[in-house]
Amino acid sequence: MTGSINHKTGLIFFPAFDWAISPTHPEREERLLYTRDQIFEEGIMDLPQVVEYTPSLASIHDIARVHFCVPQVEEQITEAHLIAAGAGILLADEVISGRIKNGFSVVRPPGHHAMRVVHGNRGFCNINNEAIMVDYLRCRHGVKRVAIIDTDAHHGDGTQDIFWHDPDVLFVSFHQDGRTIFPGTGFTYELGGPGAFARTVNIPLLPGTTDESLHYILDNLILPVLNDFKPEFIINSAGQDNHYTDPLGSMKITAQGYARLTEKLCPDVAVLEGGYAIETALPHVNMAIILALAGLDYSGVREPDYWPGRFKETPERKEAVRRMVDELMGYWKNRDNYKPDSRDIKDDFYLREKEIFYDTEYFVENQVEKLRLCTNCQGYLTIESNVDHIYGSKSSVLCISIPFAACSKCREEATNLYVGQKKTKKYRYIYLQDKSEDTFVGYDTNNNKDWHS
C-alpha cells in the first residue's frame, strides 16, 4: 500500500507447537521449531524495524466468504486454522490502516491447496489463508485489485481455483513442474476463465532450477505483469520448498535467492506456505524474508553448506526458461482479446469439469462448474460437486456463488436457483454464497434445515 505512515514490518509468528496432521507428518509440531530458535536468537523481535503481533482468530463468516465447506465450516477446521487465517487478516488490517508498511505471517497450518469447495484436507491444507485475506480486504476495506504471487514449490492450485474467473485478482505461481510433484497441475496453458484470461499465470520450472532462472523470470515476467496489472495489494504465498535442501521439492533456490525475490516483489503481506526442510532451510529462509521485508541487510544470512556459485544454471535450461517467459508474456499482452471455445459454452453458461484428488484423505471429488456469462457483471457461479469416499459414503452438493460486484439479474437468478433446488432433493447440501451482500447460507436436505454463517 502506498501512503504508509509507519515503516515497521509486522510479524506474526505462530508455530502452533501443539498442532499436527499426524505425529510423523511433515506438517507437525517441530516444523517451525528451529525457525523459532533462529528468529529469537537473532533478537529479531527486538529490532526497531519489527513489531510482533499476536494472532487473532478468523471468524466462521470470514471462511464462508471464500469456501463451501462440506457439510459446514466447523467440520473442516480446527482452532489452529482459525488462528492461521486470522493472522493474515490482522496483518492486512494493519497494513491498510498504515500502522505497518508490510507484514509476514509465519504460521501453520498452510492453505494454498485449499479450493473453493472443501471436502477435506488436500496437500496439508484445509482452508486458504490468502483467499480469505483477499475477500476480507475486498469486503471490509473496499480493495478492488489484488495480486497473489505464489512462490511455493507446489502449484497453488487452491488459490488458482478460487480466483479462476476473477479478473480483479491476479494469480501468479512459479513452482516445480507438475509432471514431477504434487498436485500435478500448474502448466502454462492454465490461464483462467473466459472473463479473467491470463489473470492466472503459471510458471512451471524443471527440477534443479536455480536463483538465476528464478530472477530472470521475476525481472522479465512477474514484475512487468505486476506493473501492468497495478494491484492495490500484493500477497506473497511464501512457500519455502524451492530451497535446495527441501525433502519434498527438487529445486535449487537459496536463502539469498528468496531474500532478493522478497525485496523485488515488495509484498504487502507474505504468508508462509510449504517448506519442509525444517532444519536446513526454514530458519535461514524465514530470516532472509523477514530482513528483506524490514529493509535490513540480509547479506549475512547463508546456509552453512552454501557458497556463492555453488549452483549453476545449464544453458539448455536458460533457453527453456527464456522461451516460456516469452510465451507467457504473449498471453499476458493479449489478455483482453481472448475468446472462449464455443464448445465450452452452453445456454449462456461456461462449463468446466474438474477431478480433484484429496491426497491426505485419499478420495476424489468430481465437479461441474458453470459460470453465468453476463455482460453486466462477472456472472454467478455454480458448482455441482460429488465425492465417493473410499469407505463408501457419497455426498452430492450444489454450491452457488454470487461475486462482489454482481448485477441484480445475476443475484436474482442465483437466489431463485437456491430456492428452487431446495425442493428437488437432488443434492444433500445446497449453499448460497452472496459476496455482494456478505451473506452465506446453507441447506441440509435431510432435515430441511437452513443455516447461515
Added chain:
Amino acid sequence: MYVGIDVGGTFTDAVLLDNDHVLATAKVPTRDGEELLISILEALDSVLSGVDTKLLKRVVFSTTIITNFITSYKYNDVALLLIPGPGLIYNYFDFGARTCILSGAVDYRGREIINLKEEEIKTVLSELAAEGFKKVGVVGKFSPRNTMHEKKVAAMIKDRYPQWHVELGSRIGVQLNFPRRVHTTYLTCATREPYCRFINSVRQALVKRKIYADIYILKADGGTMPLDISEELPVETIFSGPAASTLGVQALIPPKETAVVVDVGGTTTDLALILSGRPLLAAKGARVANRLTQVRALAVKSVPVGGDSVLKCSGINIKILPERLGPAYCMGGPVPTPTDALRVLGFTSLGDGERAREAMDLLGKALGMVPEEVARKVIDLVVDKITAEVQNMFLEWEQEPAYRVWEILHKHKVRPAMVVGVGGGAAGFISMIAMRLGCRSLIPRYAAVANAIGAAVAKPTLQVSLRVDTEKGYYIVQEEGYQGSLKSKKFNEQNALDLAREWLVERAGKYGVKIVPAEIEIIHQETFNMIRGWVTTGRLFDITMQTPRGIIENIGPREVVK
C-alpha cells in the same frame, strides 16, 4: 523471624517480621559509598533493638544500587568478544562498548559450523591488552546450545592474562536472544565490582551485629537468591526495588486479589499488576539504561509523573513536565506541582495551604480560573495519565505473543478490583485513580515500608534450565554452565524431568537452600520429537524448574487508611 531491608537511592527501609506480625519498621537515609555500611547498621539496629539475633531465620535485601550504578555508568573499561557467525549483521546492535568480532559459529542444535581461529583470537587479545582492558565479556550466538567456543576463548584468556575478569554469555544469558545476551553479559562485567562492594558492606554489617541467619537478595522477578550466588549474577538484582514494593503489596492485600500497585514518587509513578494474587512477570527481559537484557523482571511501568513534577501553563492547557525543580510550592519549592493541587483540594495536609493556593493562582491566572478549578484540572491530568497507562498494561498483557493453540484460546480479559497505593505521594491520588478504573482503593497501614516487607516475605528461589538433545546425545544445565553426555538414547520426558529435578536439588544443597521436592514447579517445558524421513530420530527437551516464587506470609491490610 525475618528481616527485610530495602536499600534505595534516598532511604534505606527495614522491617522485622514474626510470621504475619510486623514487629518493627525503620527508615533511615541511604549514605553513599563506604558509608553505606552505616546506613545498613542504622536500619538493622533500629528494628533489632532488644531482639535476640539467634532467632532470625533469614535476612533479605533488595536494592536499587545496581540500577542506579548502571544508569550513571560512564566508564569504558569493558570489552566484548563476540562470535556472531552468519545471520543478522551484528552492527545493527550498538553494544556501546569496545567490540571485537571473532570467527566461529554454532547453530541452533549446538553443532559447530565454523571453527574458531586461534591466531585471530591471540591478535585480538593482545590488542585489548595493549589498550588496557581487563574486563571482557565473551558471547557467542547460540552459546547456550554449545558452550565450547566461549569456554575455549575464556581458557585462552586465562592462559595469557590470568588477572582479567572474564564473563561468559552462556552462563549469564541462557535464553535464546543473542543481542540481549551480549547486553546482559556486558552489564555483568560492568557491575561486578560495585556489587561486590555492596555485598561486602552487607556481610560486614551482619558480622558486626553477630547475625548468622541465611542471607538472600531479591531478584527483579520477585524471587530471591543466596548472597553468594548473586555475586555471579549481579544484574539479576536490577529493579529488585520495584519488585520488593510489589511483593510487599502482595503481602498487604487479601490473597488472590487482582490489583494495581501505584507507587507515586517525586517525579515518577511506578505501576505493577497483581493478577489473582500473583505479581505479573514482564513477557520480555528488563530494559535498563536503554539496553535490552535477558533479566526476568516483574512487569513494572514507570510513568513520568509524580507529586513534585513541574506544572506549566501553555496556551489554554496545563502541562506536566517530566522533571523536578525542588519540593512542592507549598513546601517552599520554586514551581507549582501536583502536590499543591492536592493541598488546595484538601487531599493532603502537607505544607502551607496559602502557598498552595498561590501556586494554583500562578497557573490559573492566564486561564481565568480560580485555584480550586485549576487544582481539579491538574488532578484530572495526573489521574488521566496514570489510568491510561494502567489500561495499557492490561492491554499489553492480553496481547502478549503466544505460540500454542490453547494459549490463544485461553486468553481472557481481566480487570483489576483494587488500586493499592504505596509511596509518599500516593495518598491524594489513589482514590481518584480507583474511581476512574471502577475499583476499590486501599492504602495499607505499612504502605510506607511496603518494599522492606516485600523483601522480608520473599521466598528463597532457585532455578535450573535443562536442555536435552537425545539425537546429539548431550544435555546442558544452563545455570551451572555444565555440558554432559547422555548414557542412553532412550531418554524420555520423565528422565528429563528427573534429571532437572536432581540438578535443582543438588544446586539447592550447594547454596544451603532448603527445598520441598513437592513444591518444585515446572515453569517451562517443551518436548519435540525429531523426525527425519518419517522416523523418530531423537527428542529435544527444554525444561525449566524452580522452587516457587512467592511470599511466605500474608499480612493483610490491617487498619485500612482510605
